[in-house]
Amino acid sequence: MDTSTALFYVFSAVLLVAAFRVITARSAVHSALFLVLAFFSASCVWLLLRAEFLAISLVLVYVGAVMVLFLFVVMMLDINVDALRVGFWKHFPVAAIVGVVIVLEMALVLIPGFDVVNAPPADAKSISMGNTKLLGIEIYTNYLYPLQIAALILLVAIIAAIALTLRQRKDSKAIDPSQQVKVKKADRLRIVKMQPVVEPPPAPPAPPAAPAGETK
Template identity: 80%
Template sequence: MDIPTALFYIFSVVLLGASFRVITARSPVHAALFLVLAFFSASCVWMLLHAEFLAISLVLVYVGAVMVLFLFVVMMLDINVDALRQGFWTHFPVAALVGVIIALEMAAVLIPGFDVRSAPVPDAAALQMGNTKLLGIQIYTHYLYPLQIAAVLLLVAIVAAIALTLRQRKDSKAMDPSLQIRAKKADRVRIVKMKAEVEAPPAPPASLDSAPLVAGEAKKEAKS
């Protein structure tokens, strides 16, 4: 047994063990971490099978984006695990039946692809271009229209998800872009012309020396 074959069996065992722990772990965080391990093991298996593009895509897309989002959501939400596990064995037969049907469908599709006798023999020029370049040529030449249809479907799904989750909130302080665009200077600033108001100067306070004189003059006026 050579080294690539030994590594293939090791990564396969780790992949199966991590996948089993994903569905049996009691903690959602542990299940998500085991799923990350399963993705890494699957990418290593694909690297051994010379599928470099699929391996890098699995690590960048699922591990780097999807699983990080799952971990953030699981760790931020207060999930009652005991309530989620209630009725697990009640739904287990139906879930097992669905899993067996999915496995049989995948086997029916994938097993004919492992027939080496019907596989085309690549020429020397194709071997020199590499796996990723050959995949790009096949996608953007022979499967261009299915690729465009899949892109449109994904775009429609994104727009539908945003439309379903977008709700008007009363406590939202977001601005309406359409109202900002239609705003004019006359609606925001108004110039009002007013006369200038000048306050009268305050009266000077009476000094202490003039106070007896004012009192004497008031007595003379009273006598007269």
């Protein structure tokens, strides 16, 4: 076993453990951190497969942007994860069976791609171009229509997310920018003239004096 094979098994084991901890950790923050570890492990596996562009993109896009956003959302919303995990172990066997079936199907599809022994040798032109340029040529020639379909699906997801977050709520205070622009200076400020000094009220009259010889 050479060094690359040993590193592949190490990174794959870390990836599987981190992915399992993502769905079993009790804290949402811990799940997000384990997901970051899973992304790093996947990028290391891609580096071993000489897919440097995909590895760097995974680190920059998902770890650097998406996961930071997830952590901010989790910490700001203060989600009660215990209430969401009610009945998790009840449905775990069915979910495990479905997950195993998905893994087996993906393995049947992806295993032929790891057959580097019978792979055709790379020519000098492909080596000089680099895998980033070759990936771009492959995507925008042979996989152009799947790329457009994926972009359309992402566009629909973005529109759906915006539509869900822009619902009218009675407990929220919204500001209409058009109404703010129409406001004039006279509507915002009213000048009231007041005297600088207010005269004190007059003193009440003294009670009449009692006649001489009368006692209370």
